[in-house]
Amino acid sequence: MKKFSFESNNPFLSEKKLNSVSSQAYGMDYETTTVSGAINKSFILFAILMATSFVSYLMPSNLFLYLGMIGGFIAVLVSSFKPALSPYAAPIYAGLEGLFLGTISAIFAVEYDGIIFQALTLTLGCLVTMLIIYKSGLVTVNEKFRAGVMMATGAIFLVYMVSFIGSFFGWNMPYLHEGGAIGIGISLVIIGVACLNLLLDFDLFEKAEERNAPKYMEWFCAMSLMITLVWLYIEMLRLLSKLRD
Numbered sequence: 001m002k003k004f005s006f007e008s009n010n011p012f013l014s015e016k017k018l019n020s021v022s023s024q025a026y027g028m029d030y031e032t033t034t035v036s037g038a039i040n041k042s043f044i045l046f047a048i049l050m051a052t053s054f055v056s057y058l059m060p061s062n063l064f065l066y067l068g069m070i071g072g073f074i075a076v077l078v079s080s081f082k083p084a085l086s087p088y089a090a091p092i093y094a095g096l097e098g099l100f101l102g103t104i105s106a107i108f109a110v111e112y113d114g115i116i117f118q119a120l121t122l123t124l125g126c127l128v129t130m131l132i133i134y135k136s137g138l139v140t141v142n143e144k145f146r147a148g149v150m151m152a153t154g155a156i157f158l159v160y161m162v163s164f165i166g167s168f169f170g171w172n173m174p175y176l177h178e179g180g181a182i183g184i185g186i187s188l189v190i191i192g193v194a195c196l197n198l199l200l201d202f203d204l205f206e207k208a209e210e211r212n213a214p215k216y217m218e219w220f221c222a223m224s225l226m227i228t229l230v231w232l233y234i235e236m237l238r239l240l241s242k243l244r245d
Contacts, residue, residue, distance in 0.1 A: 031215040041222035052098030060106035068100025086219035
């Protein structure tokens, strides 16, 4: 089976974006972001994603695959450059990404029995674990930490883009999509970086509330978390397939 090599990650969401929208709205009379509101929006996006994932899992197709991949990426760009459109872009992203994930999951499920349940369980386990770590204060999300995680995320994104472009010319990045000790080690590192991105997402929720960001930033924050979880789930599928191979 040819492994699917395009990955999603979360390179566009940063504290600078939060500072920008907060400063622009300073002194205006508007509803502000709350952590509870952002959490509620996250559940809404998750429900949308699960619904469309279920449909595409039962009826996988290349149309769903590429519509979800390209459409979801466009929705991410829209929200990145125009955060005020996040209430519209975020649900669209969740719906389209569900089409993508359902099809990908169906492809992996054909060859690896039980891999979907394992990947989902591990992804949710990472989410809970990183939330506990964040709330316990074991890791402090400061400027240096944020810069380091974003640099690592950007590097991974660049490697995947080079690999994706190279695939059109018959060239594959060594070890990136292969099994064996090195390939598994690379997947573990990428999963580690994705987990650290969850800490940035949790911090974004709290920073948005502290800085009285506009209400639409709840959708922006929820979308940030969803992007990271999608990335983490895909990497879990890849790791589990490598371990079985």
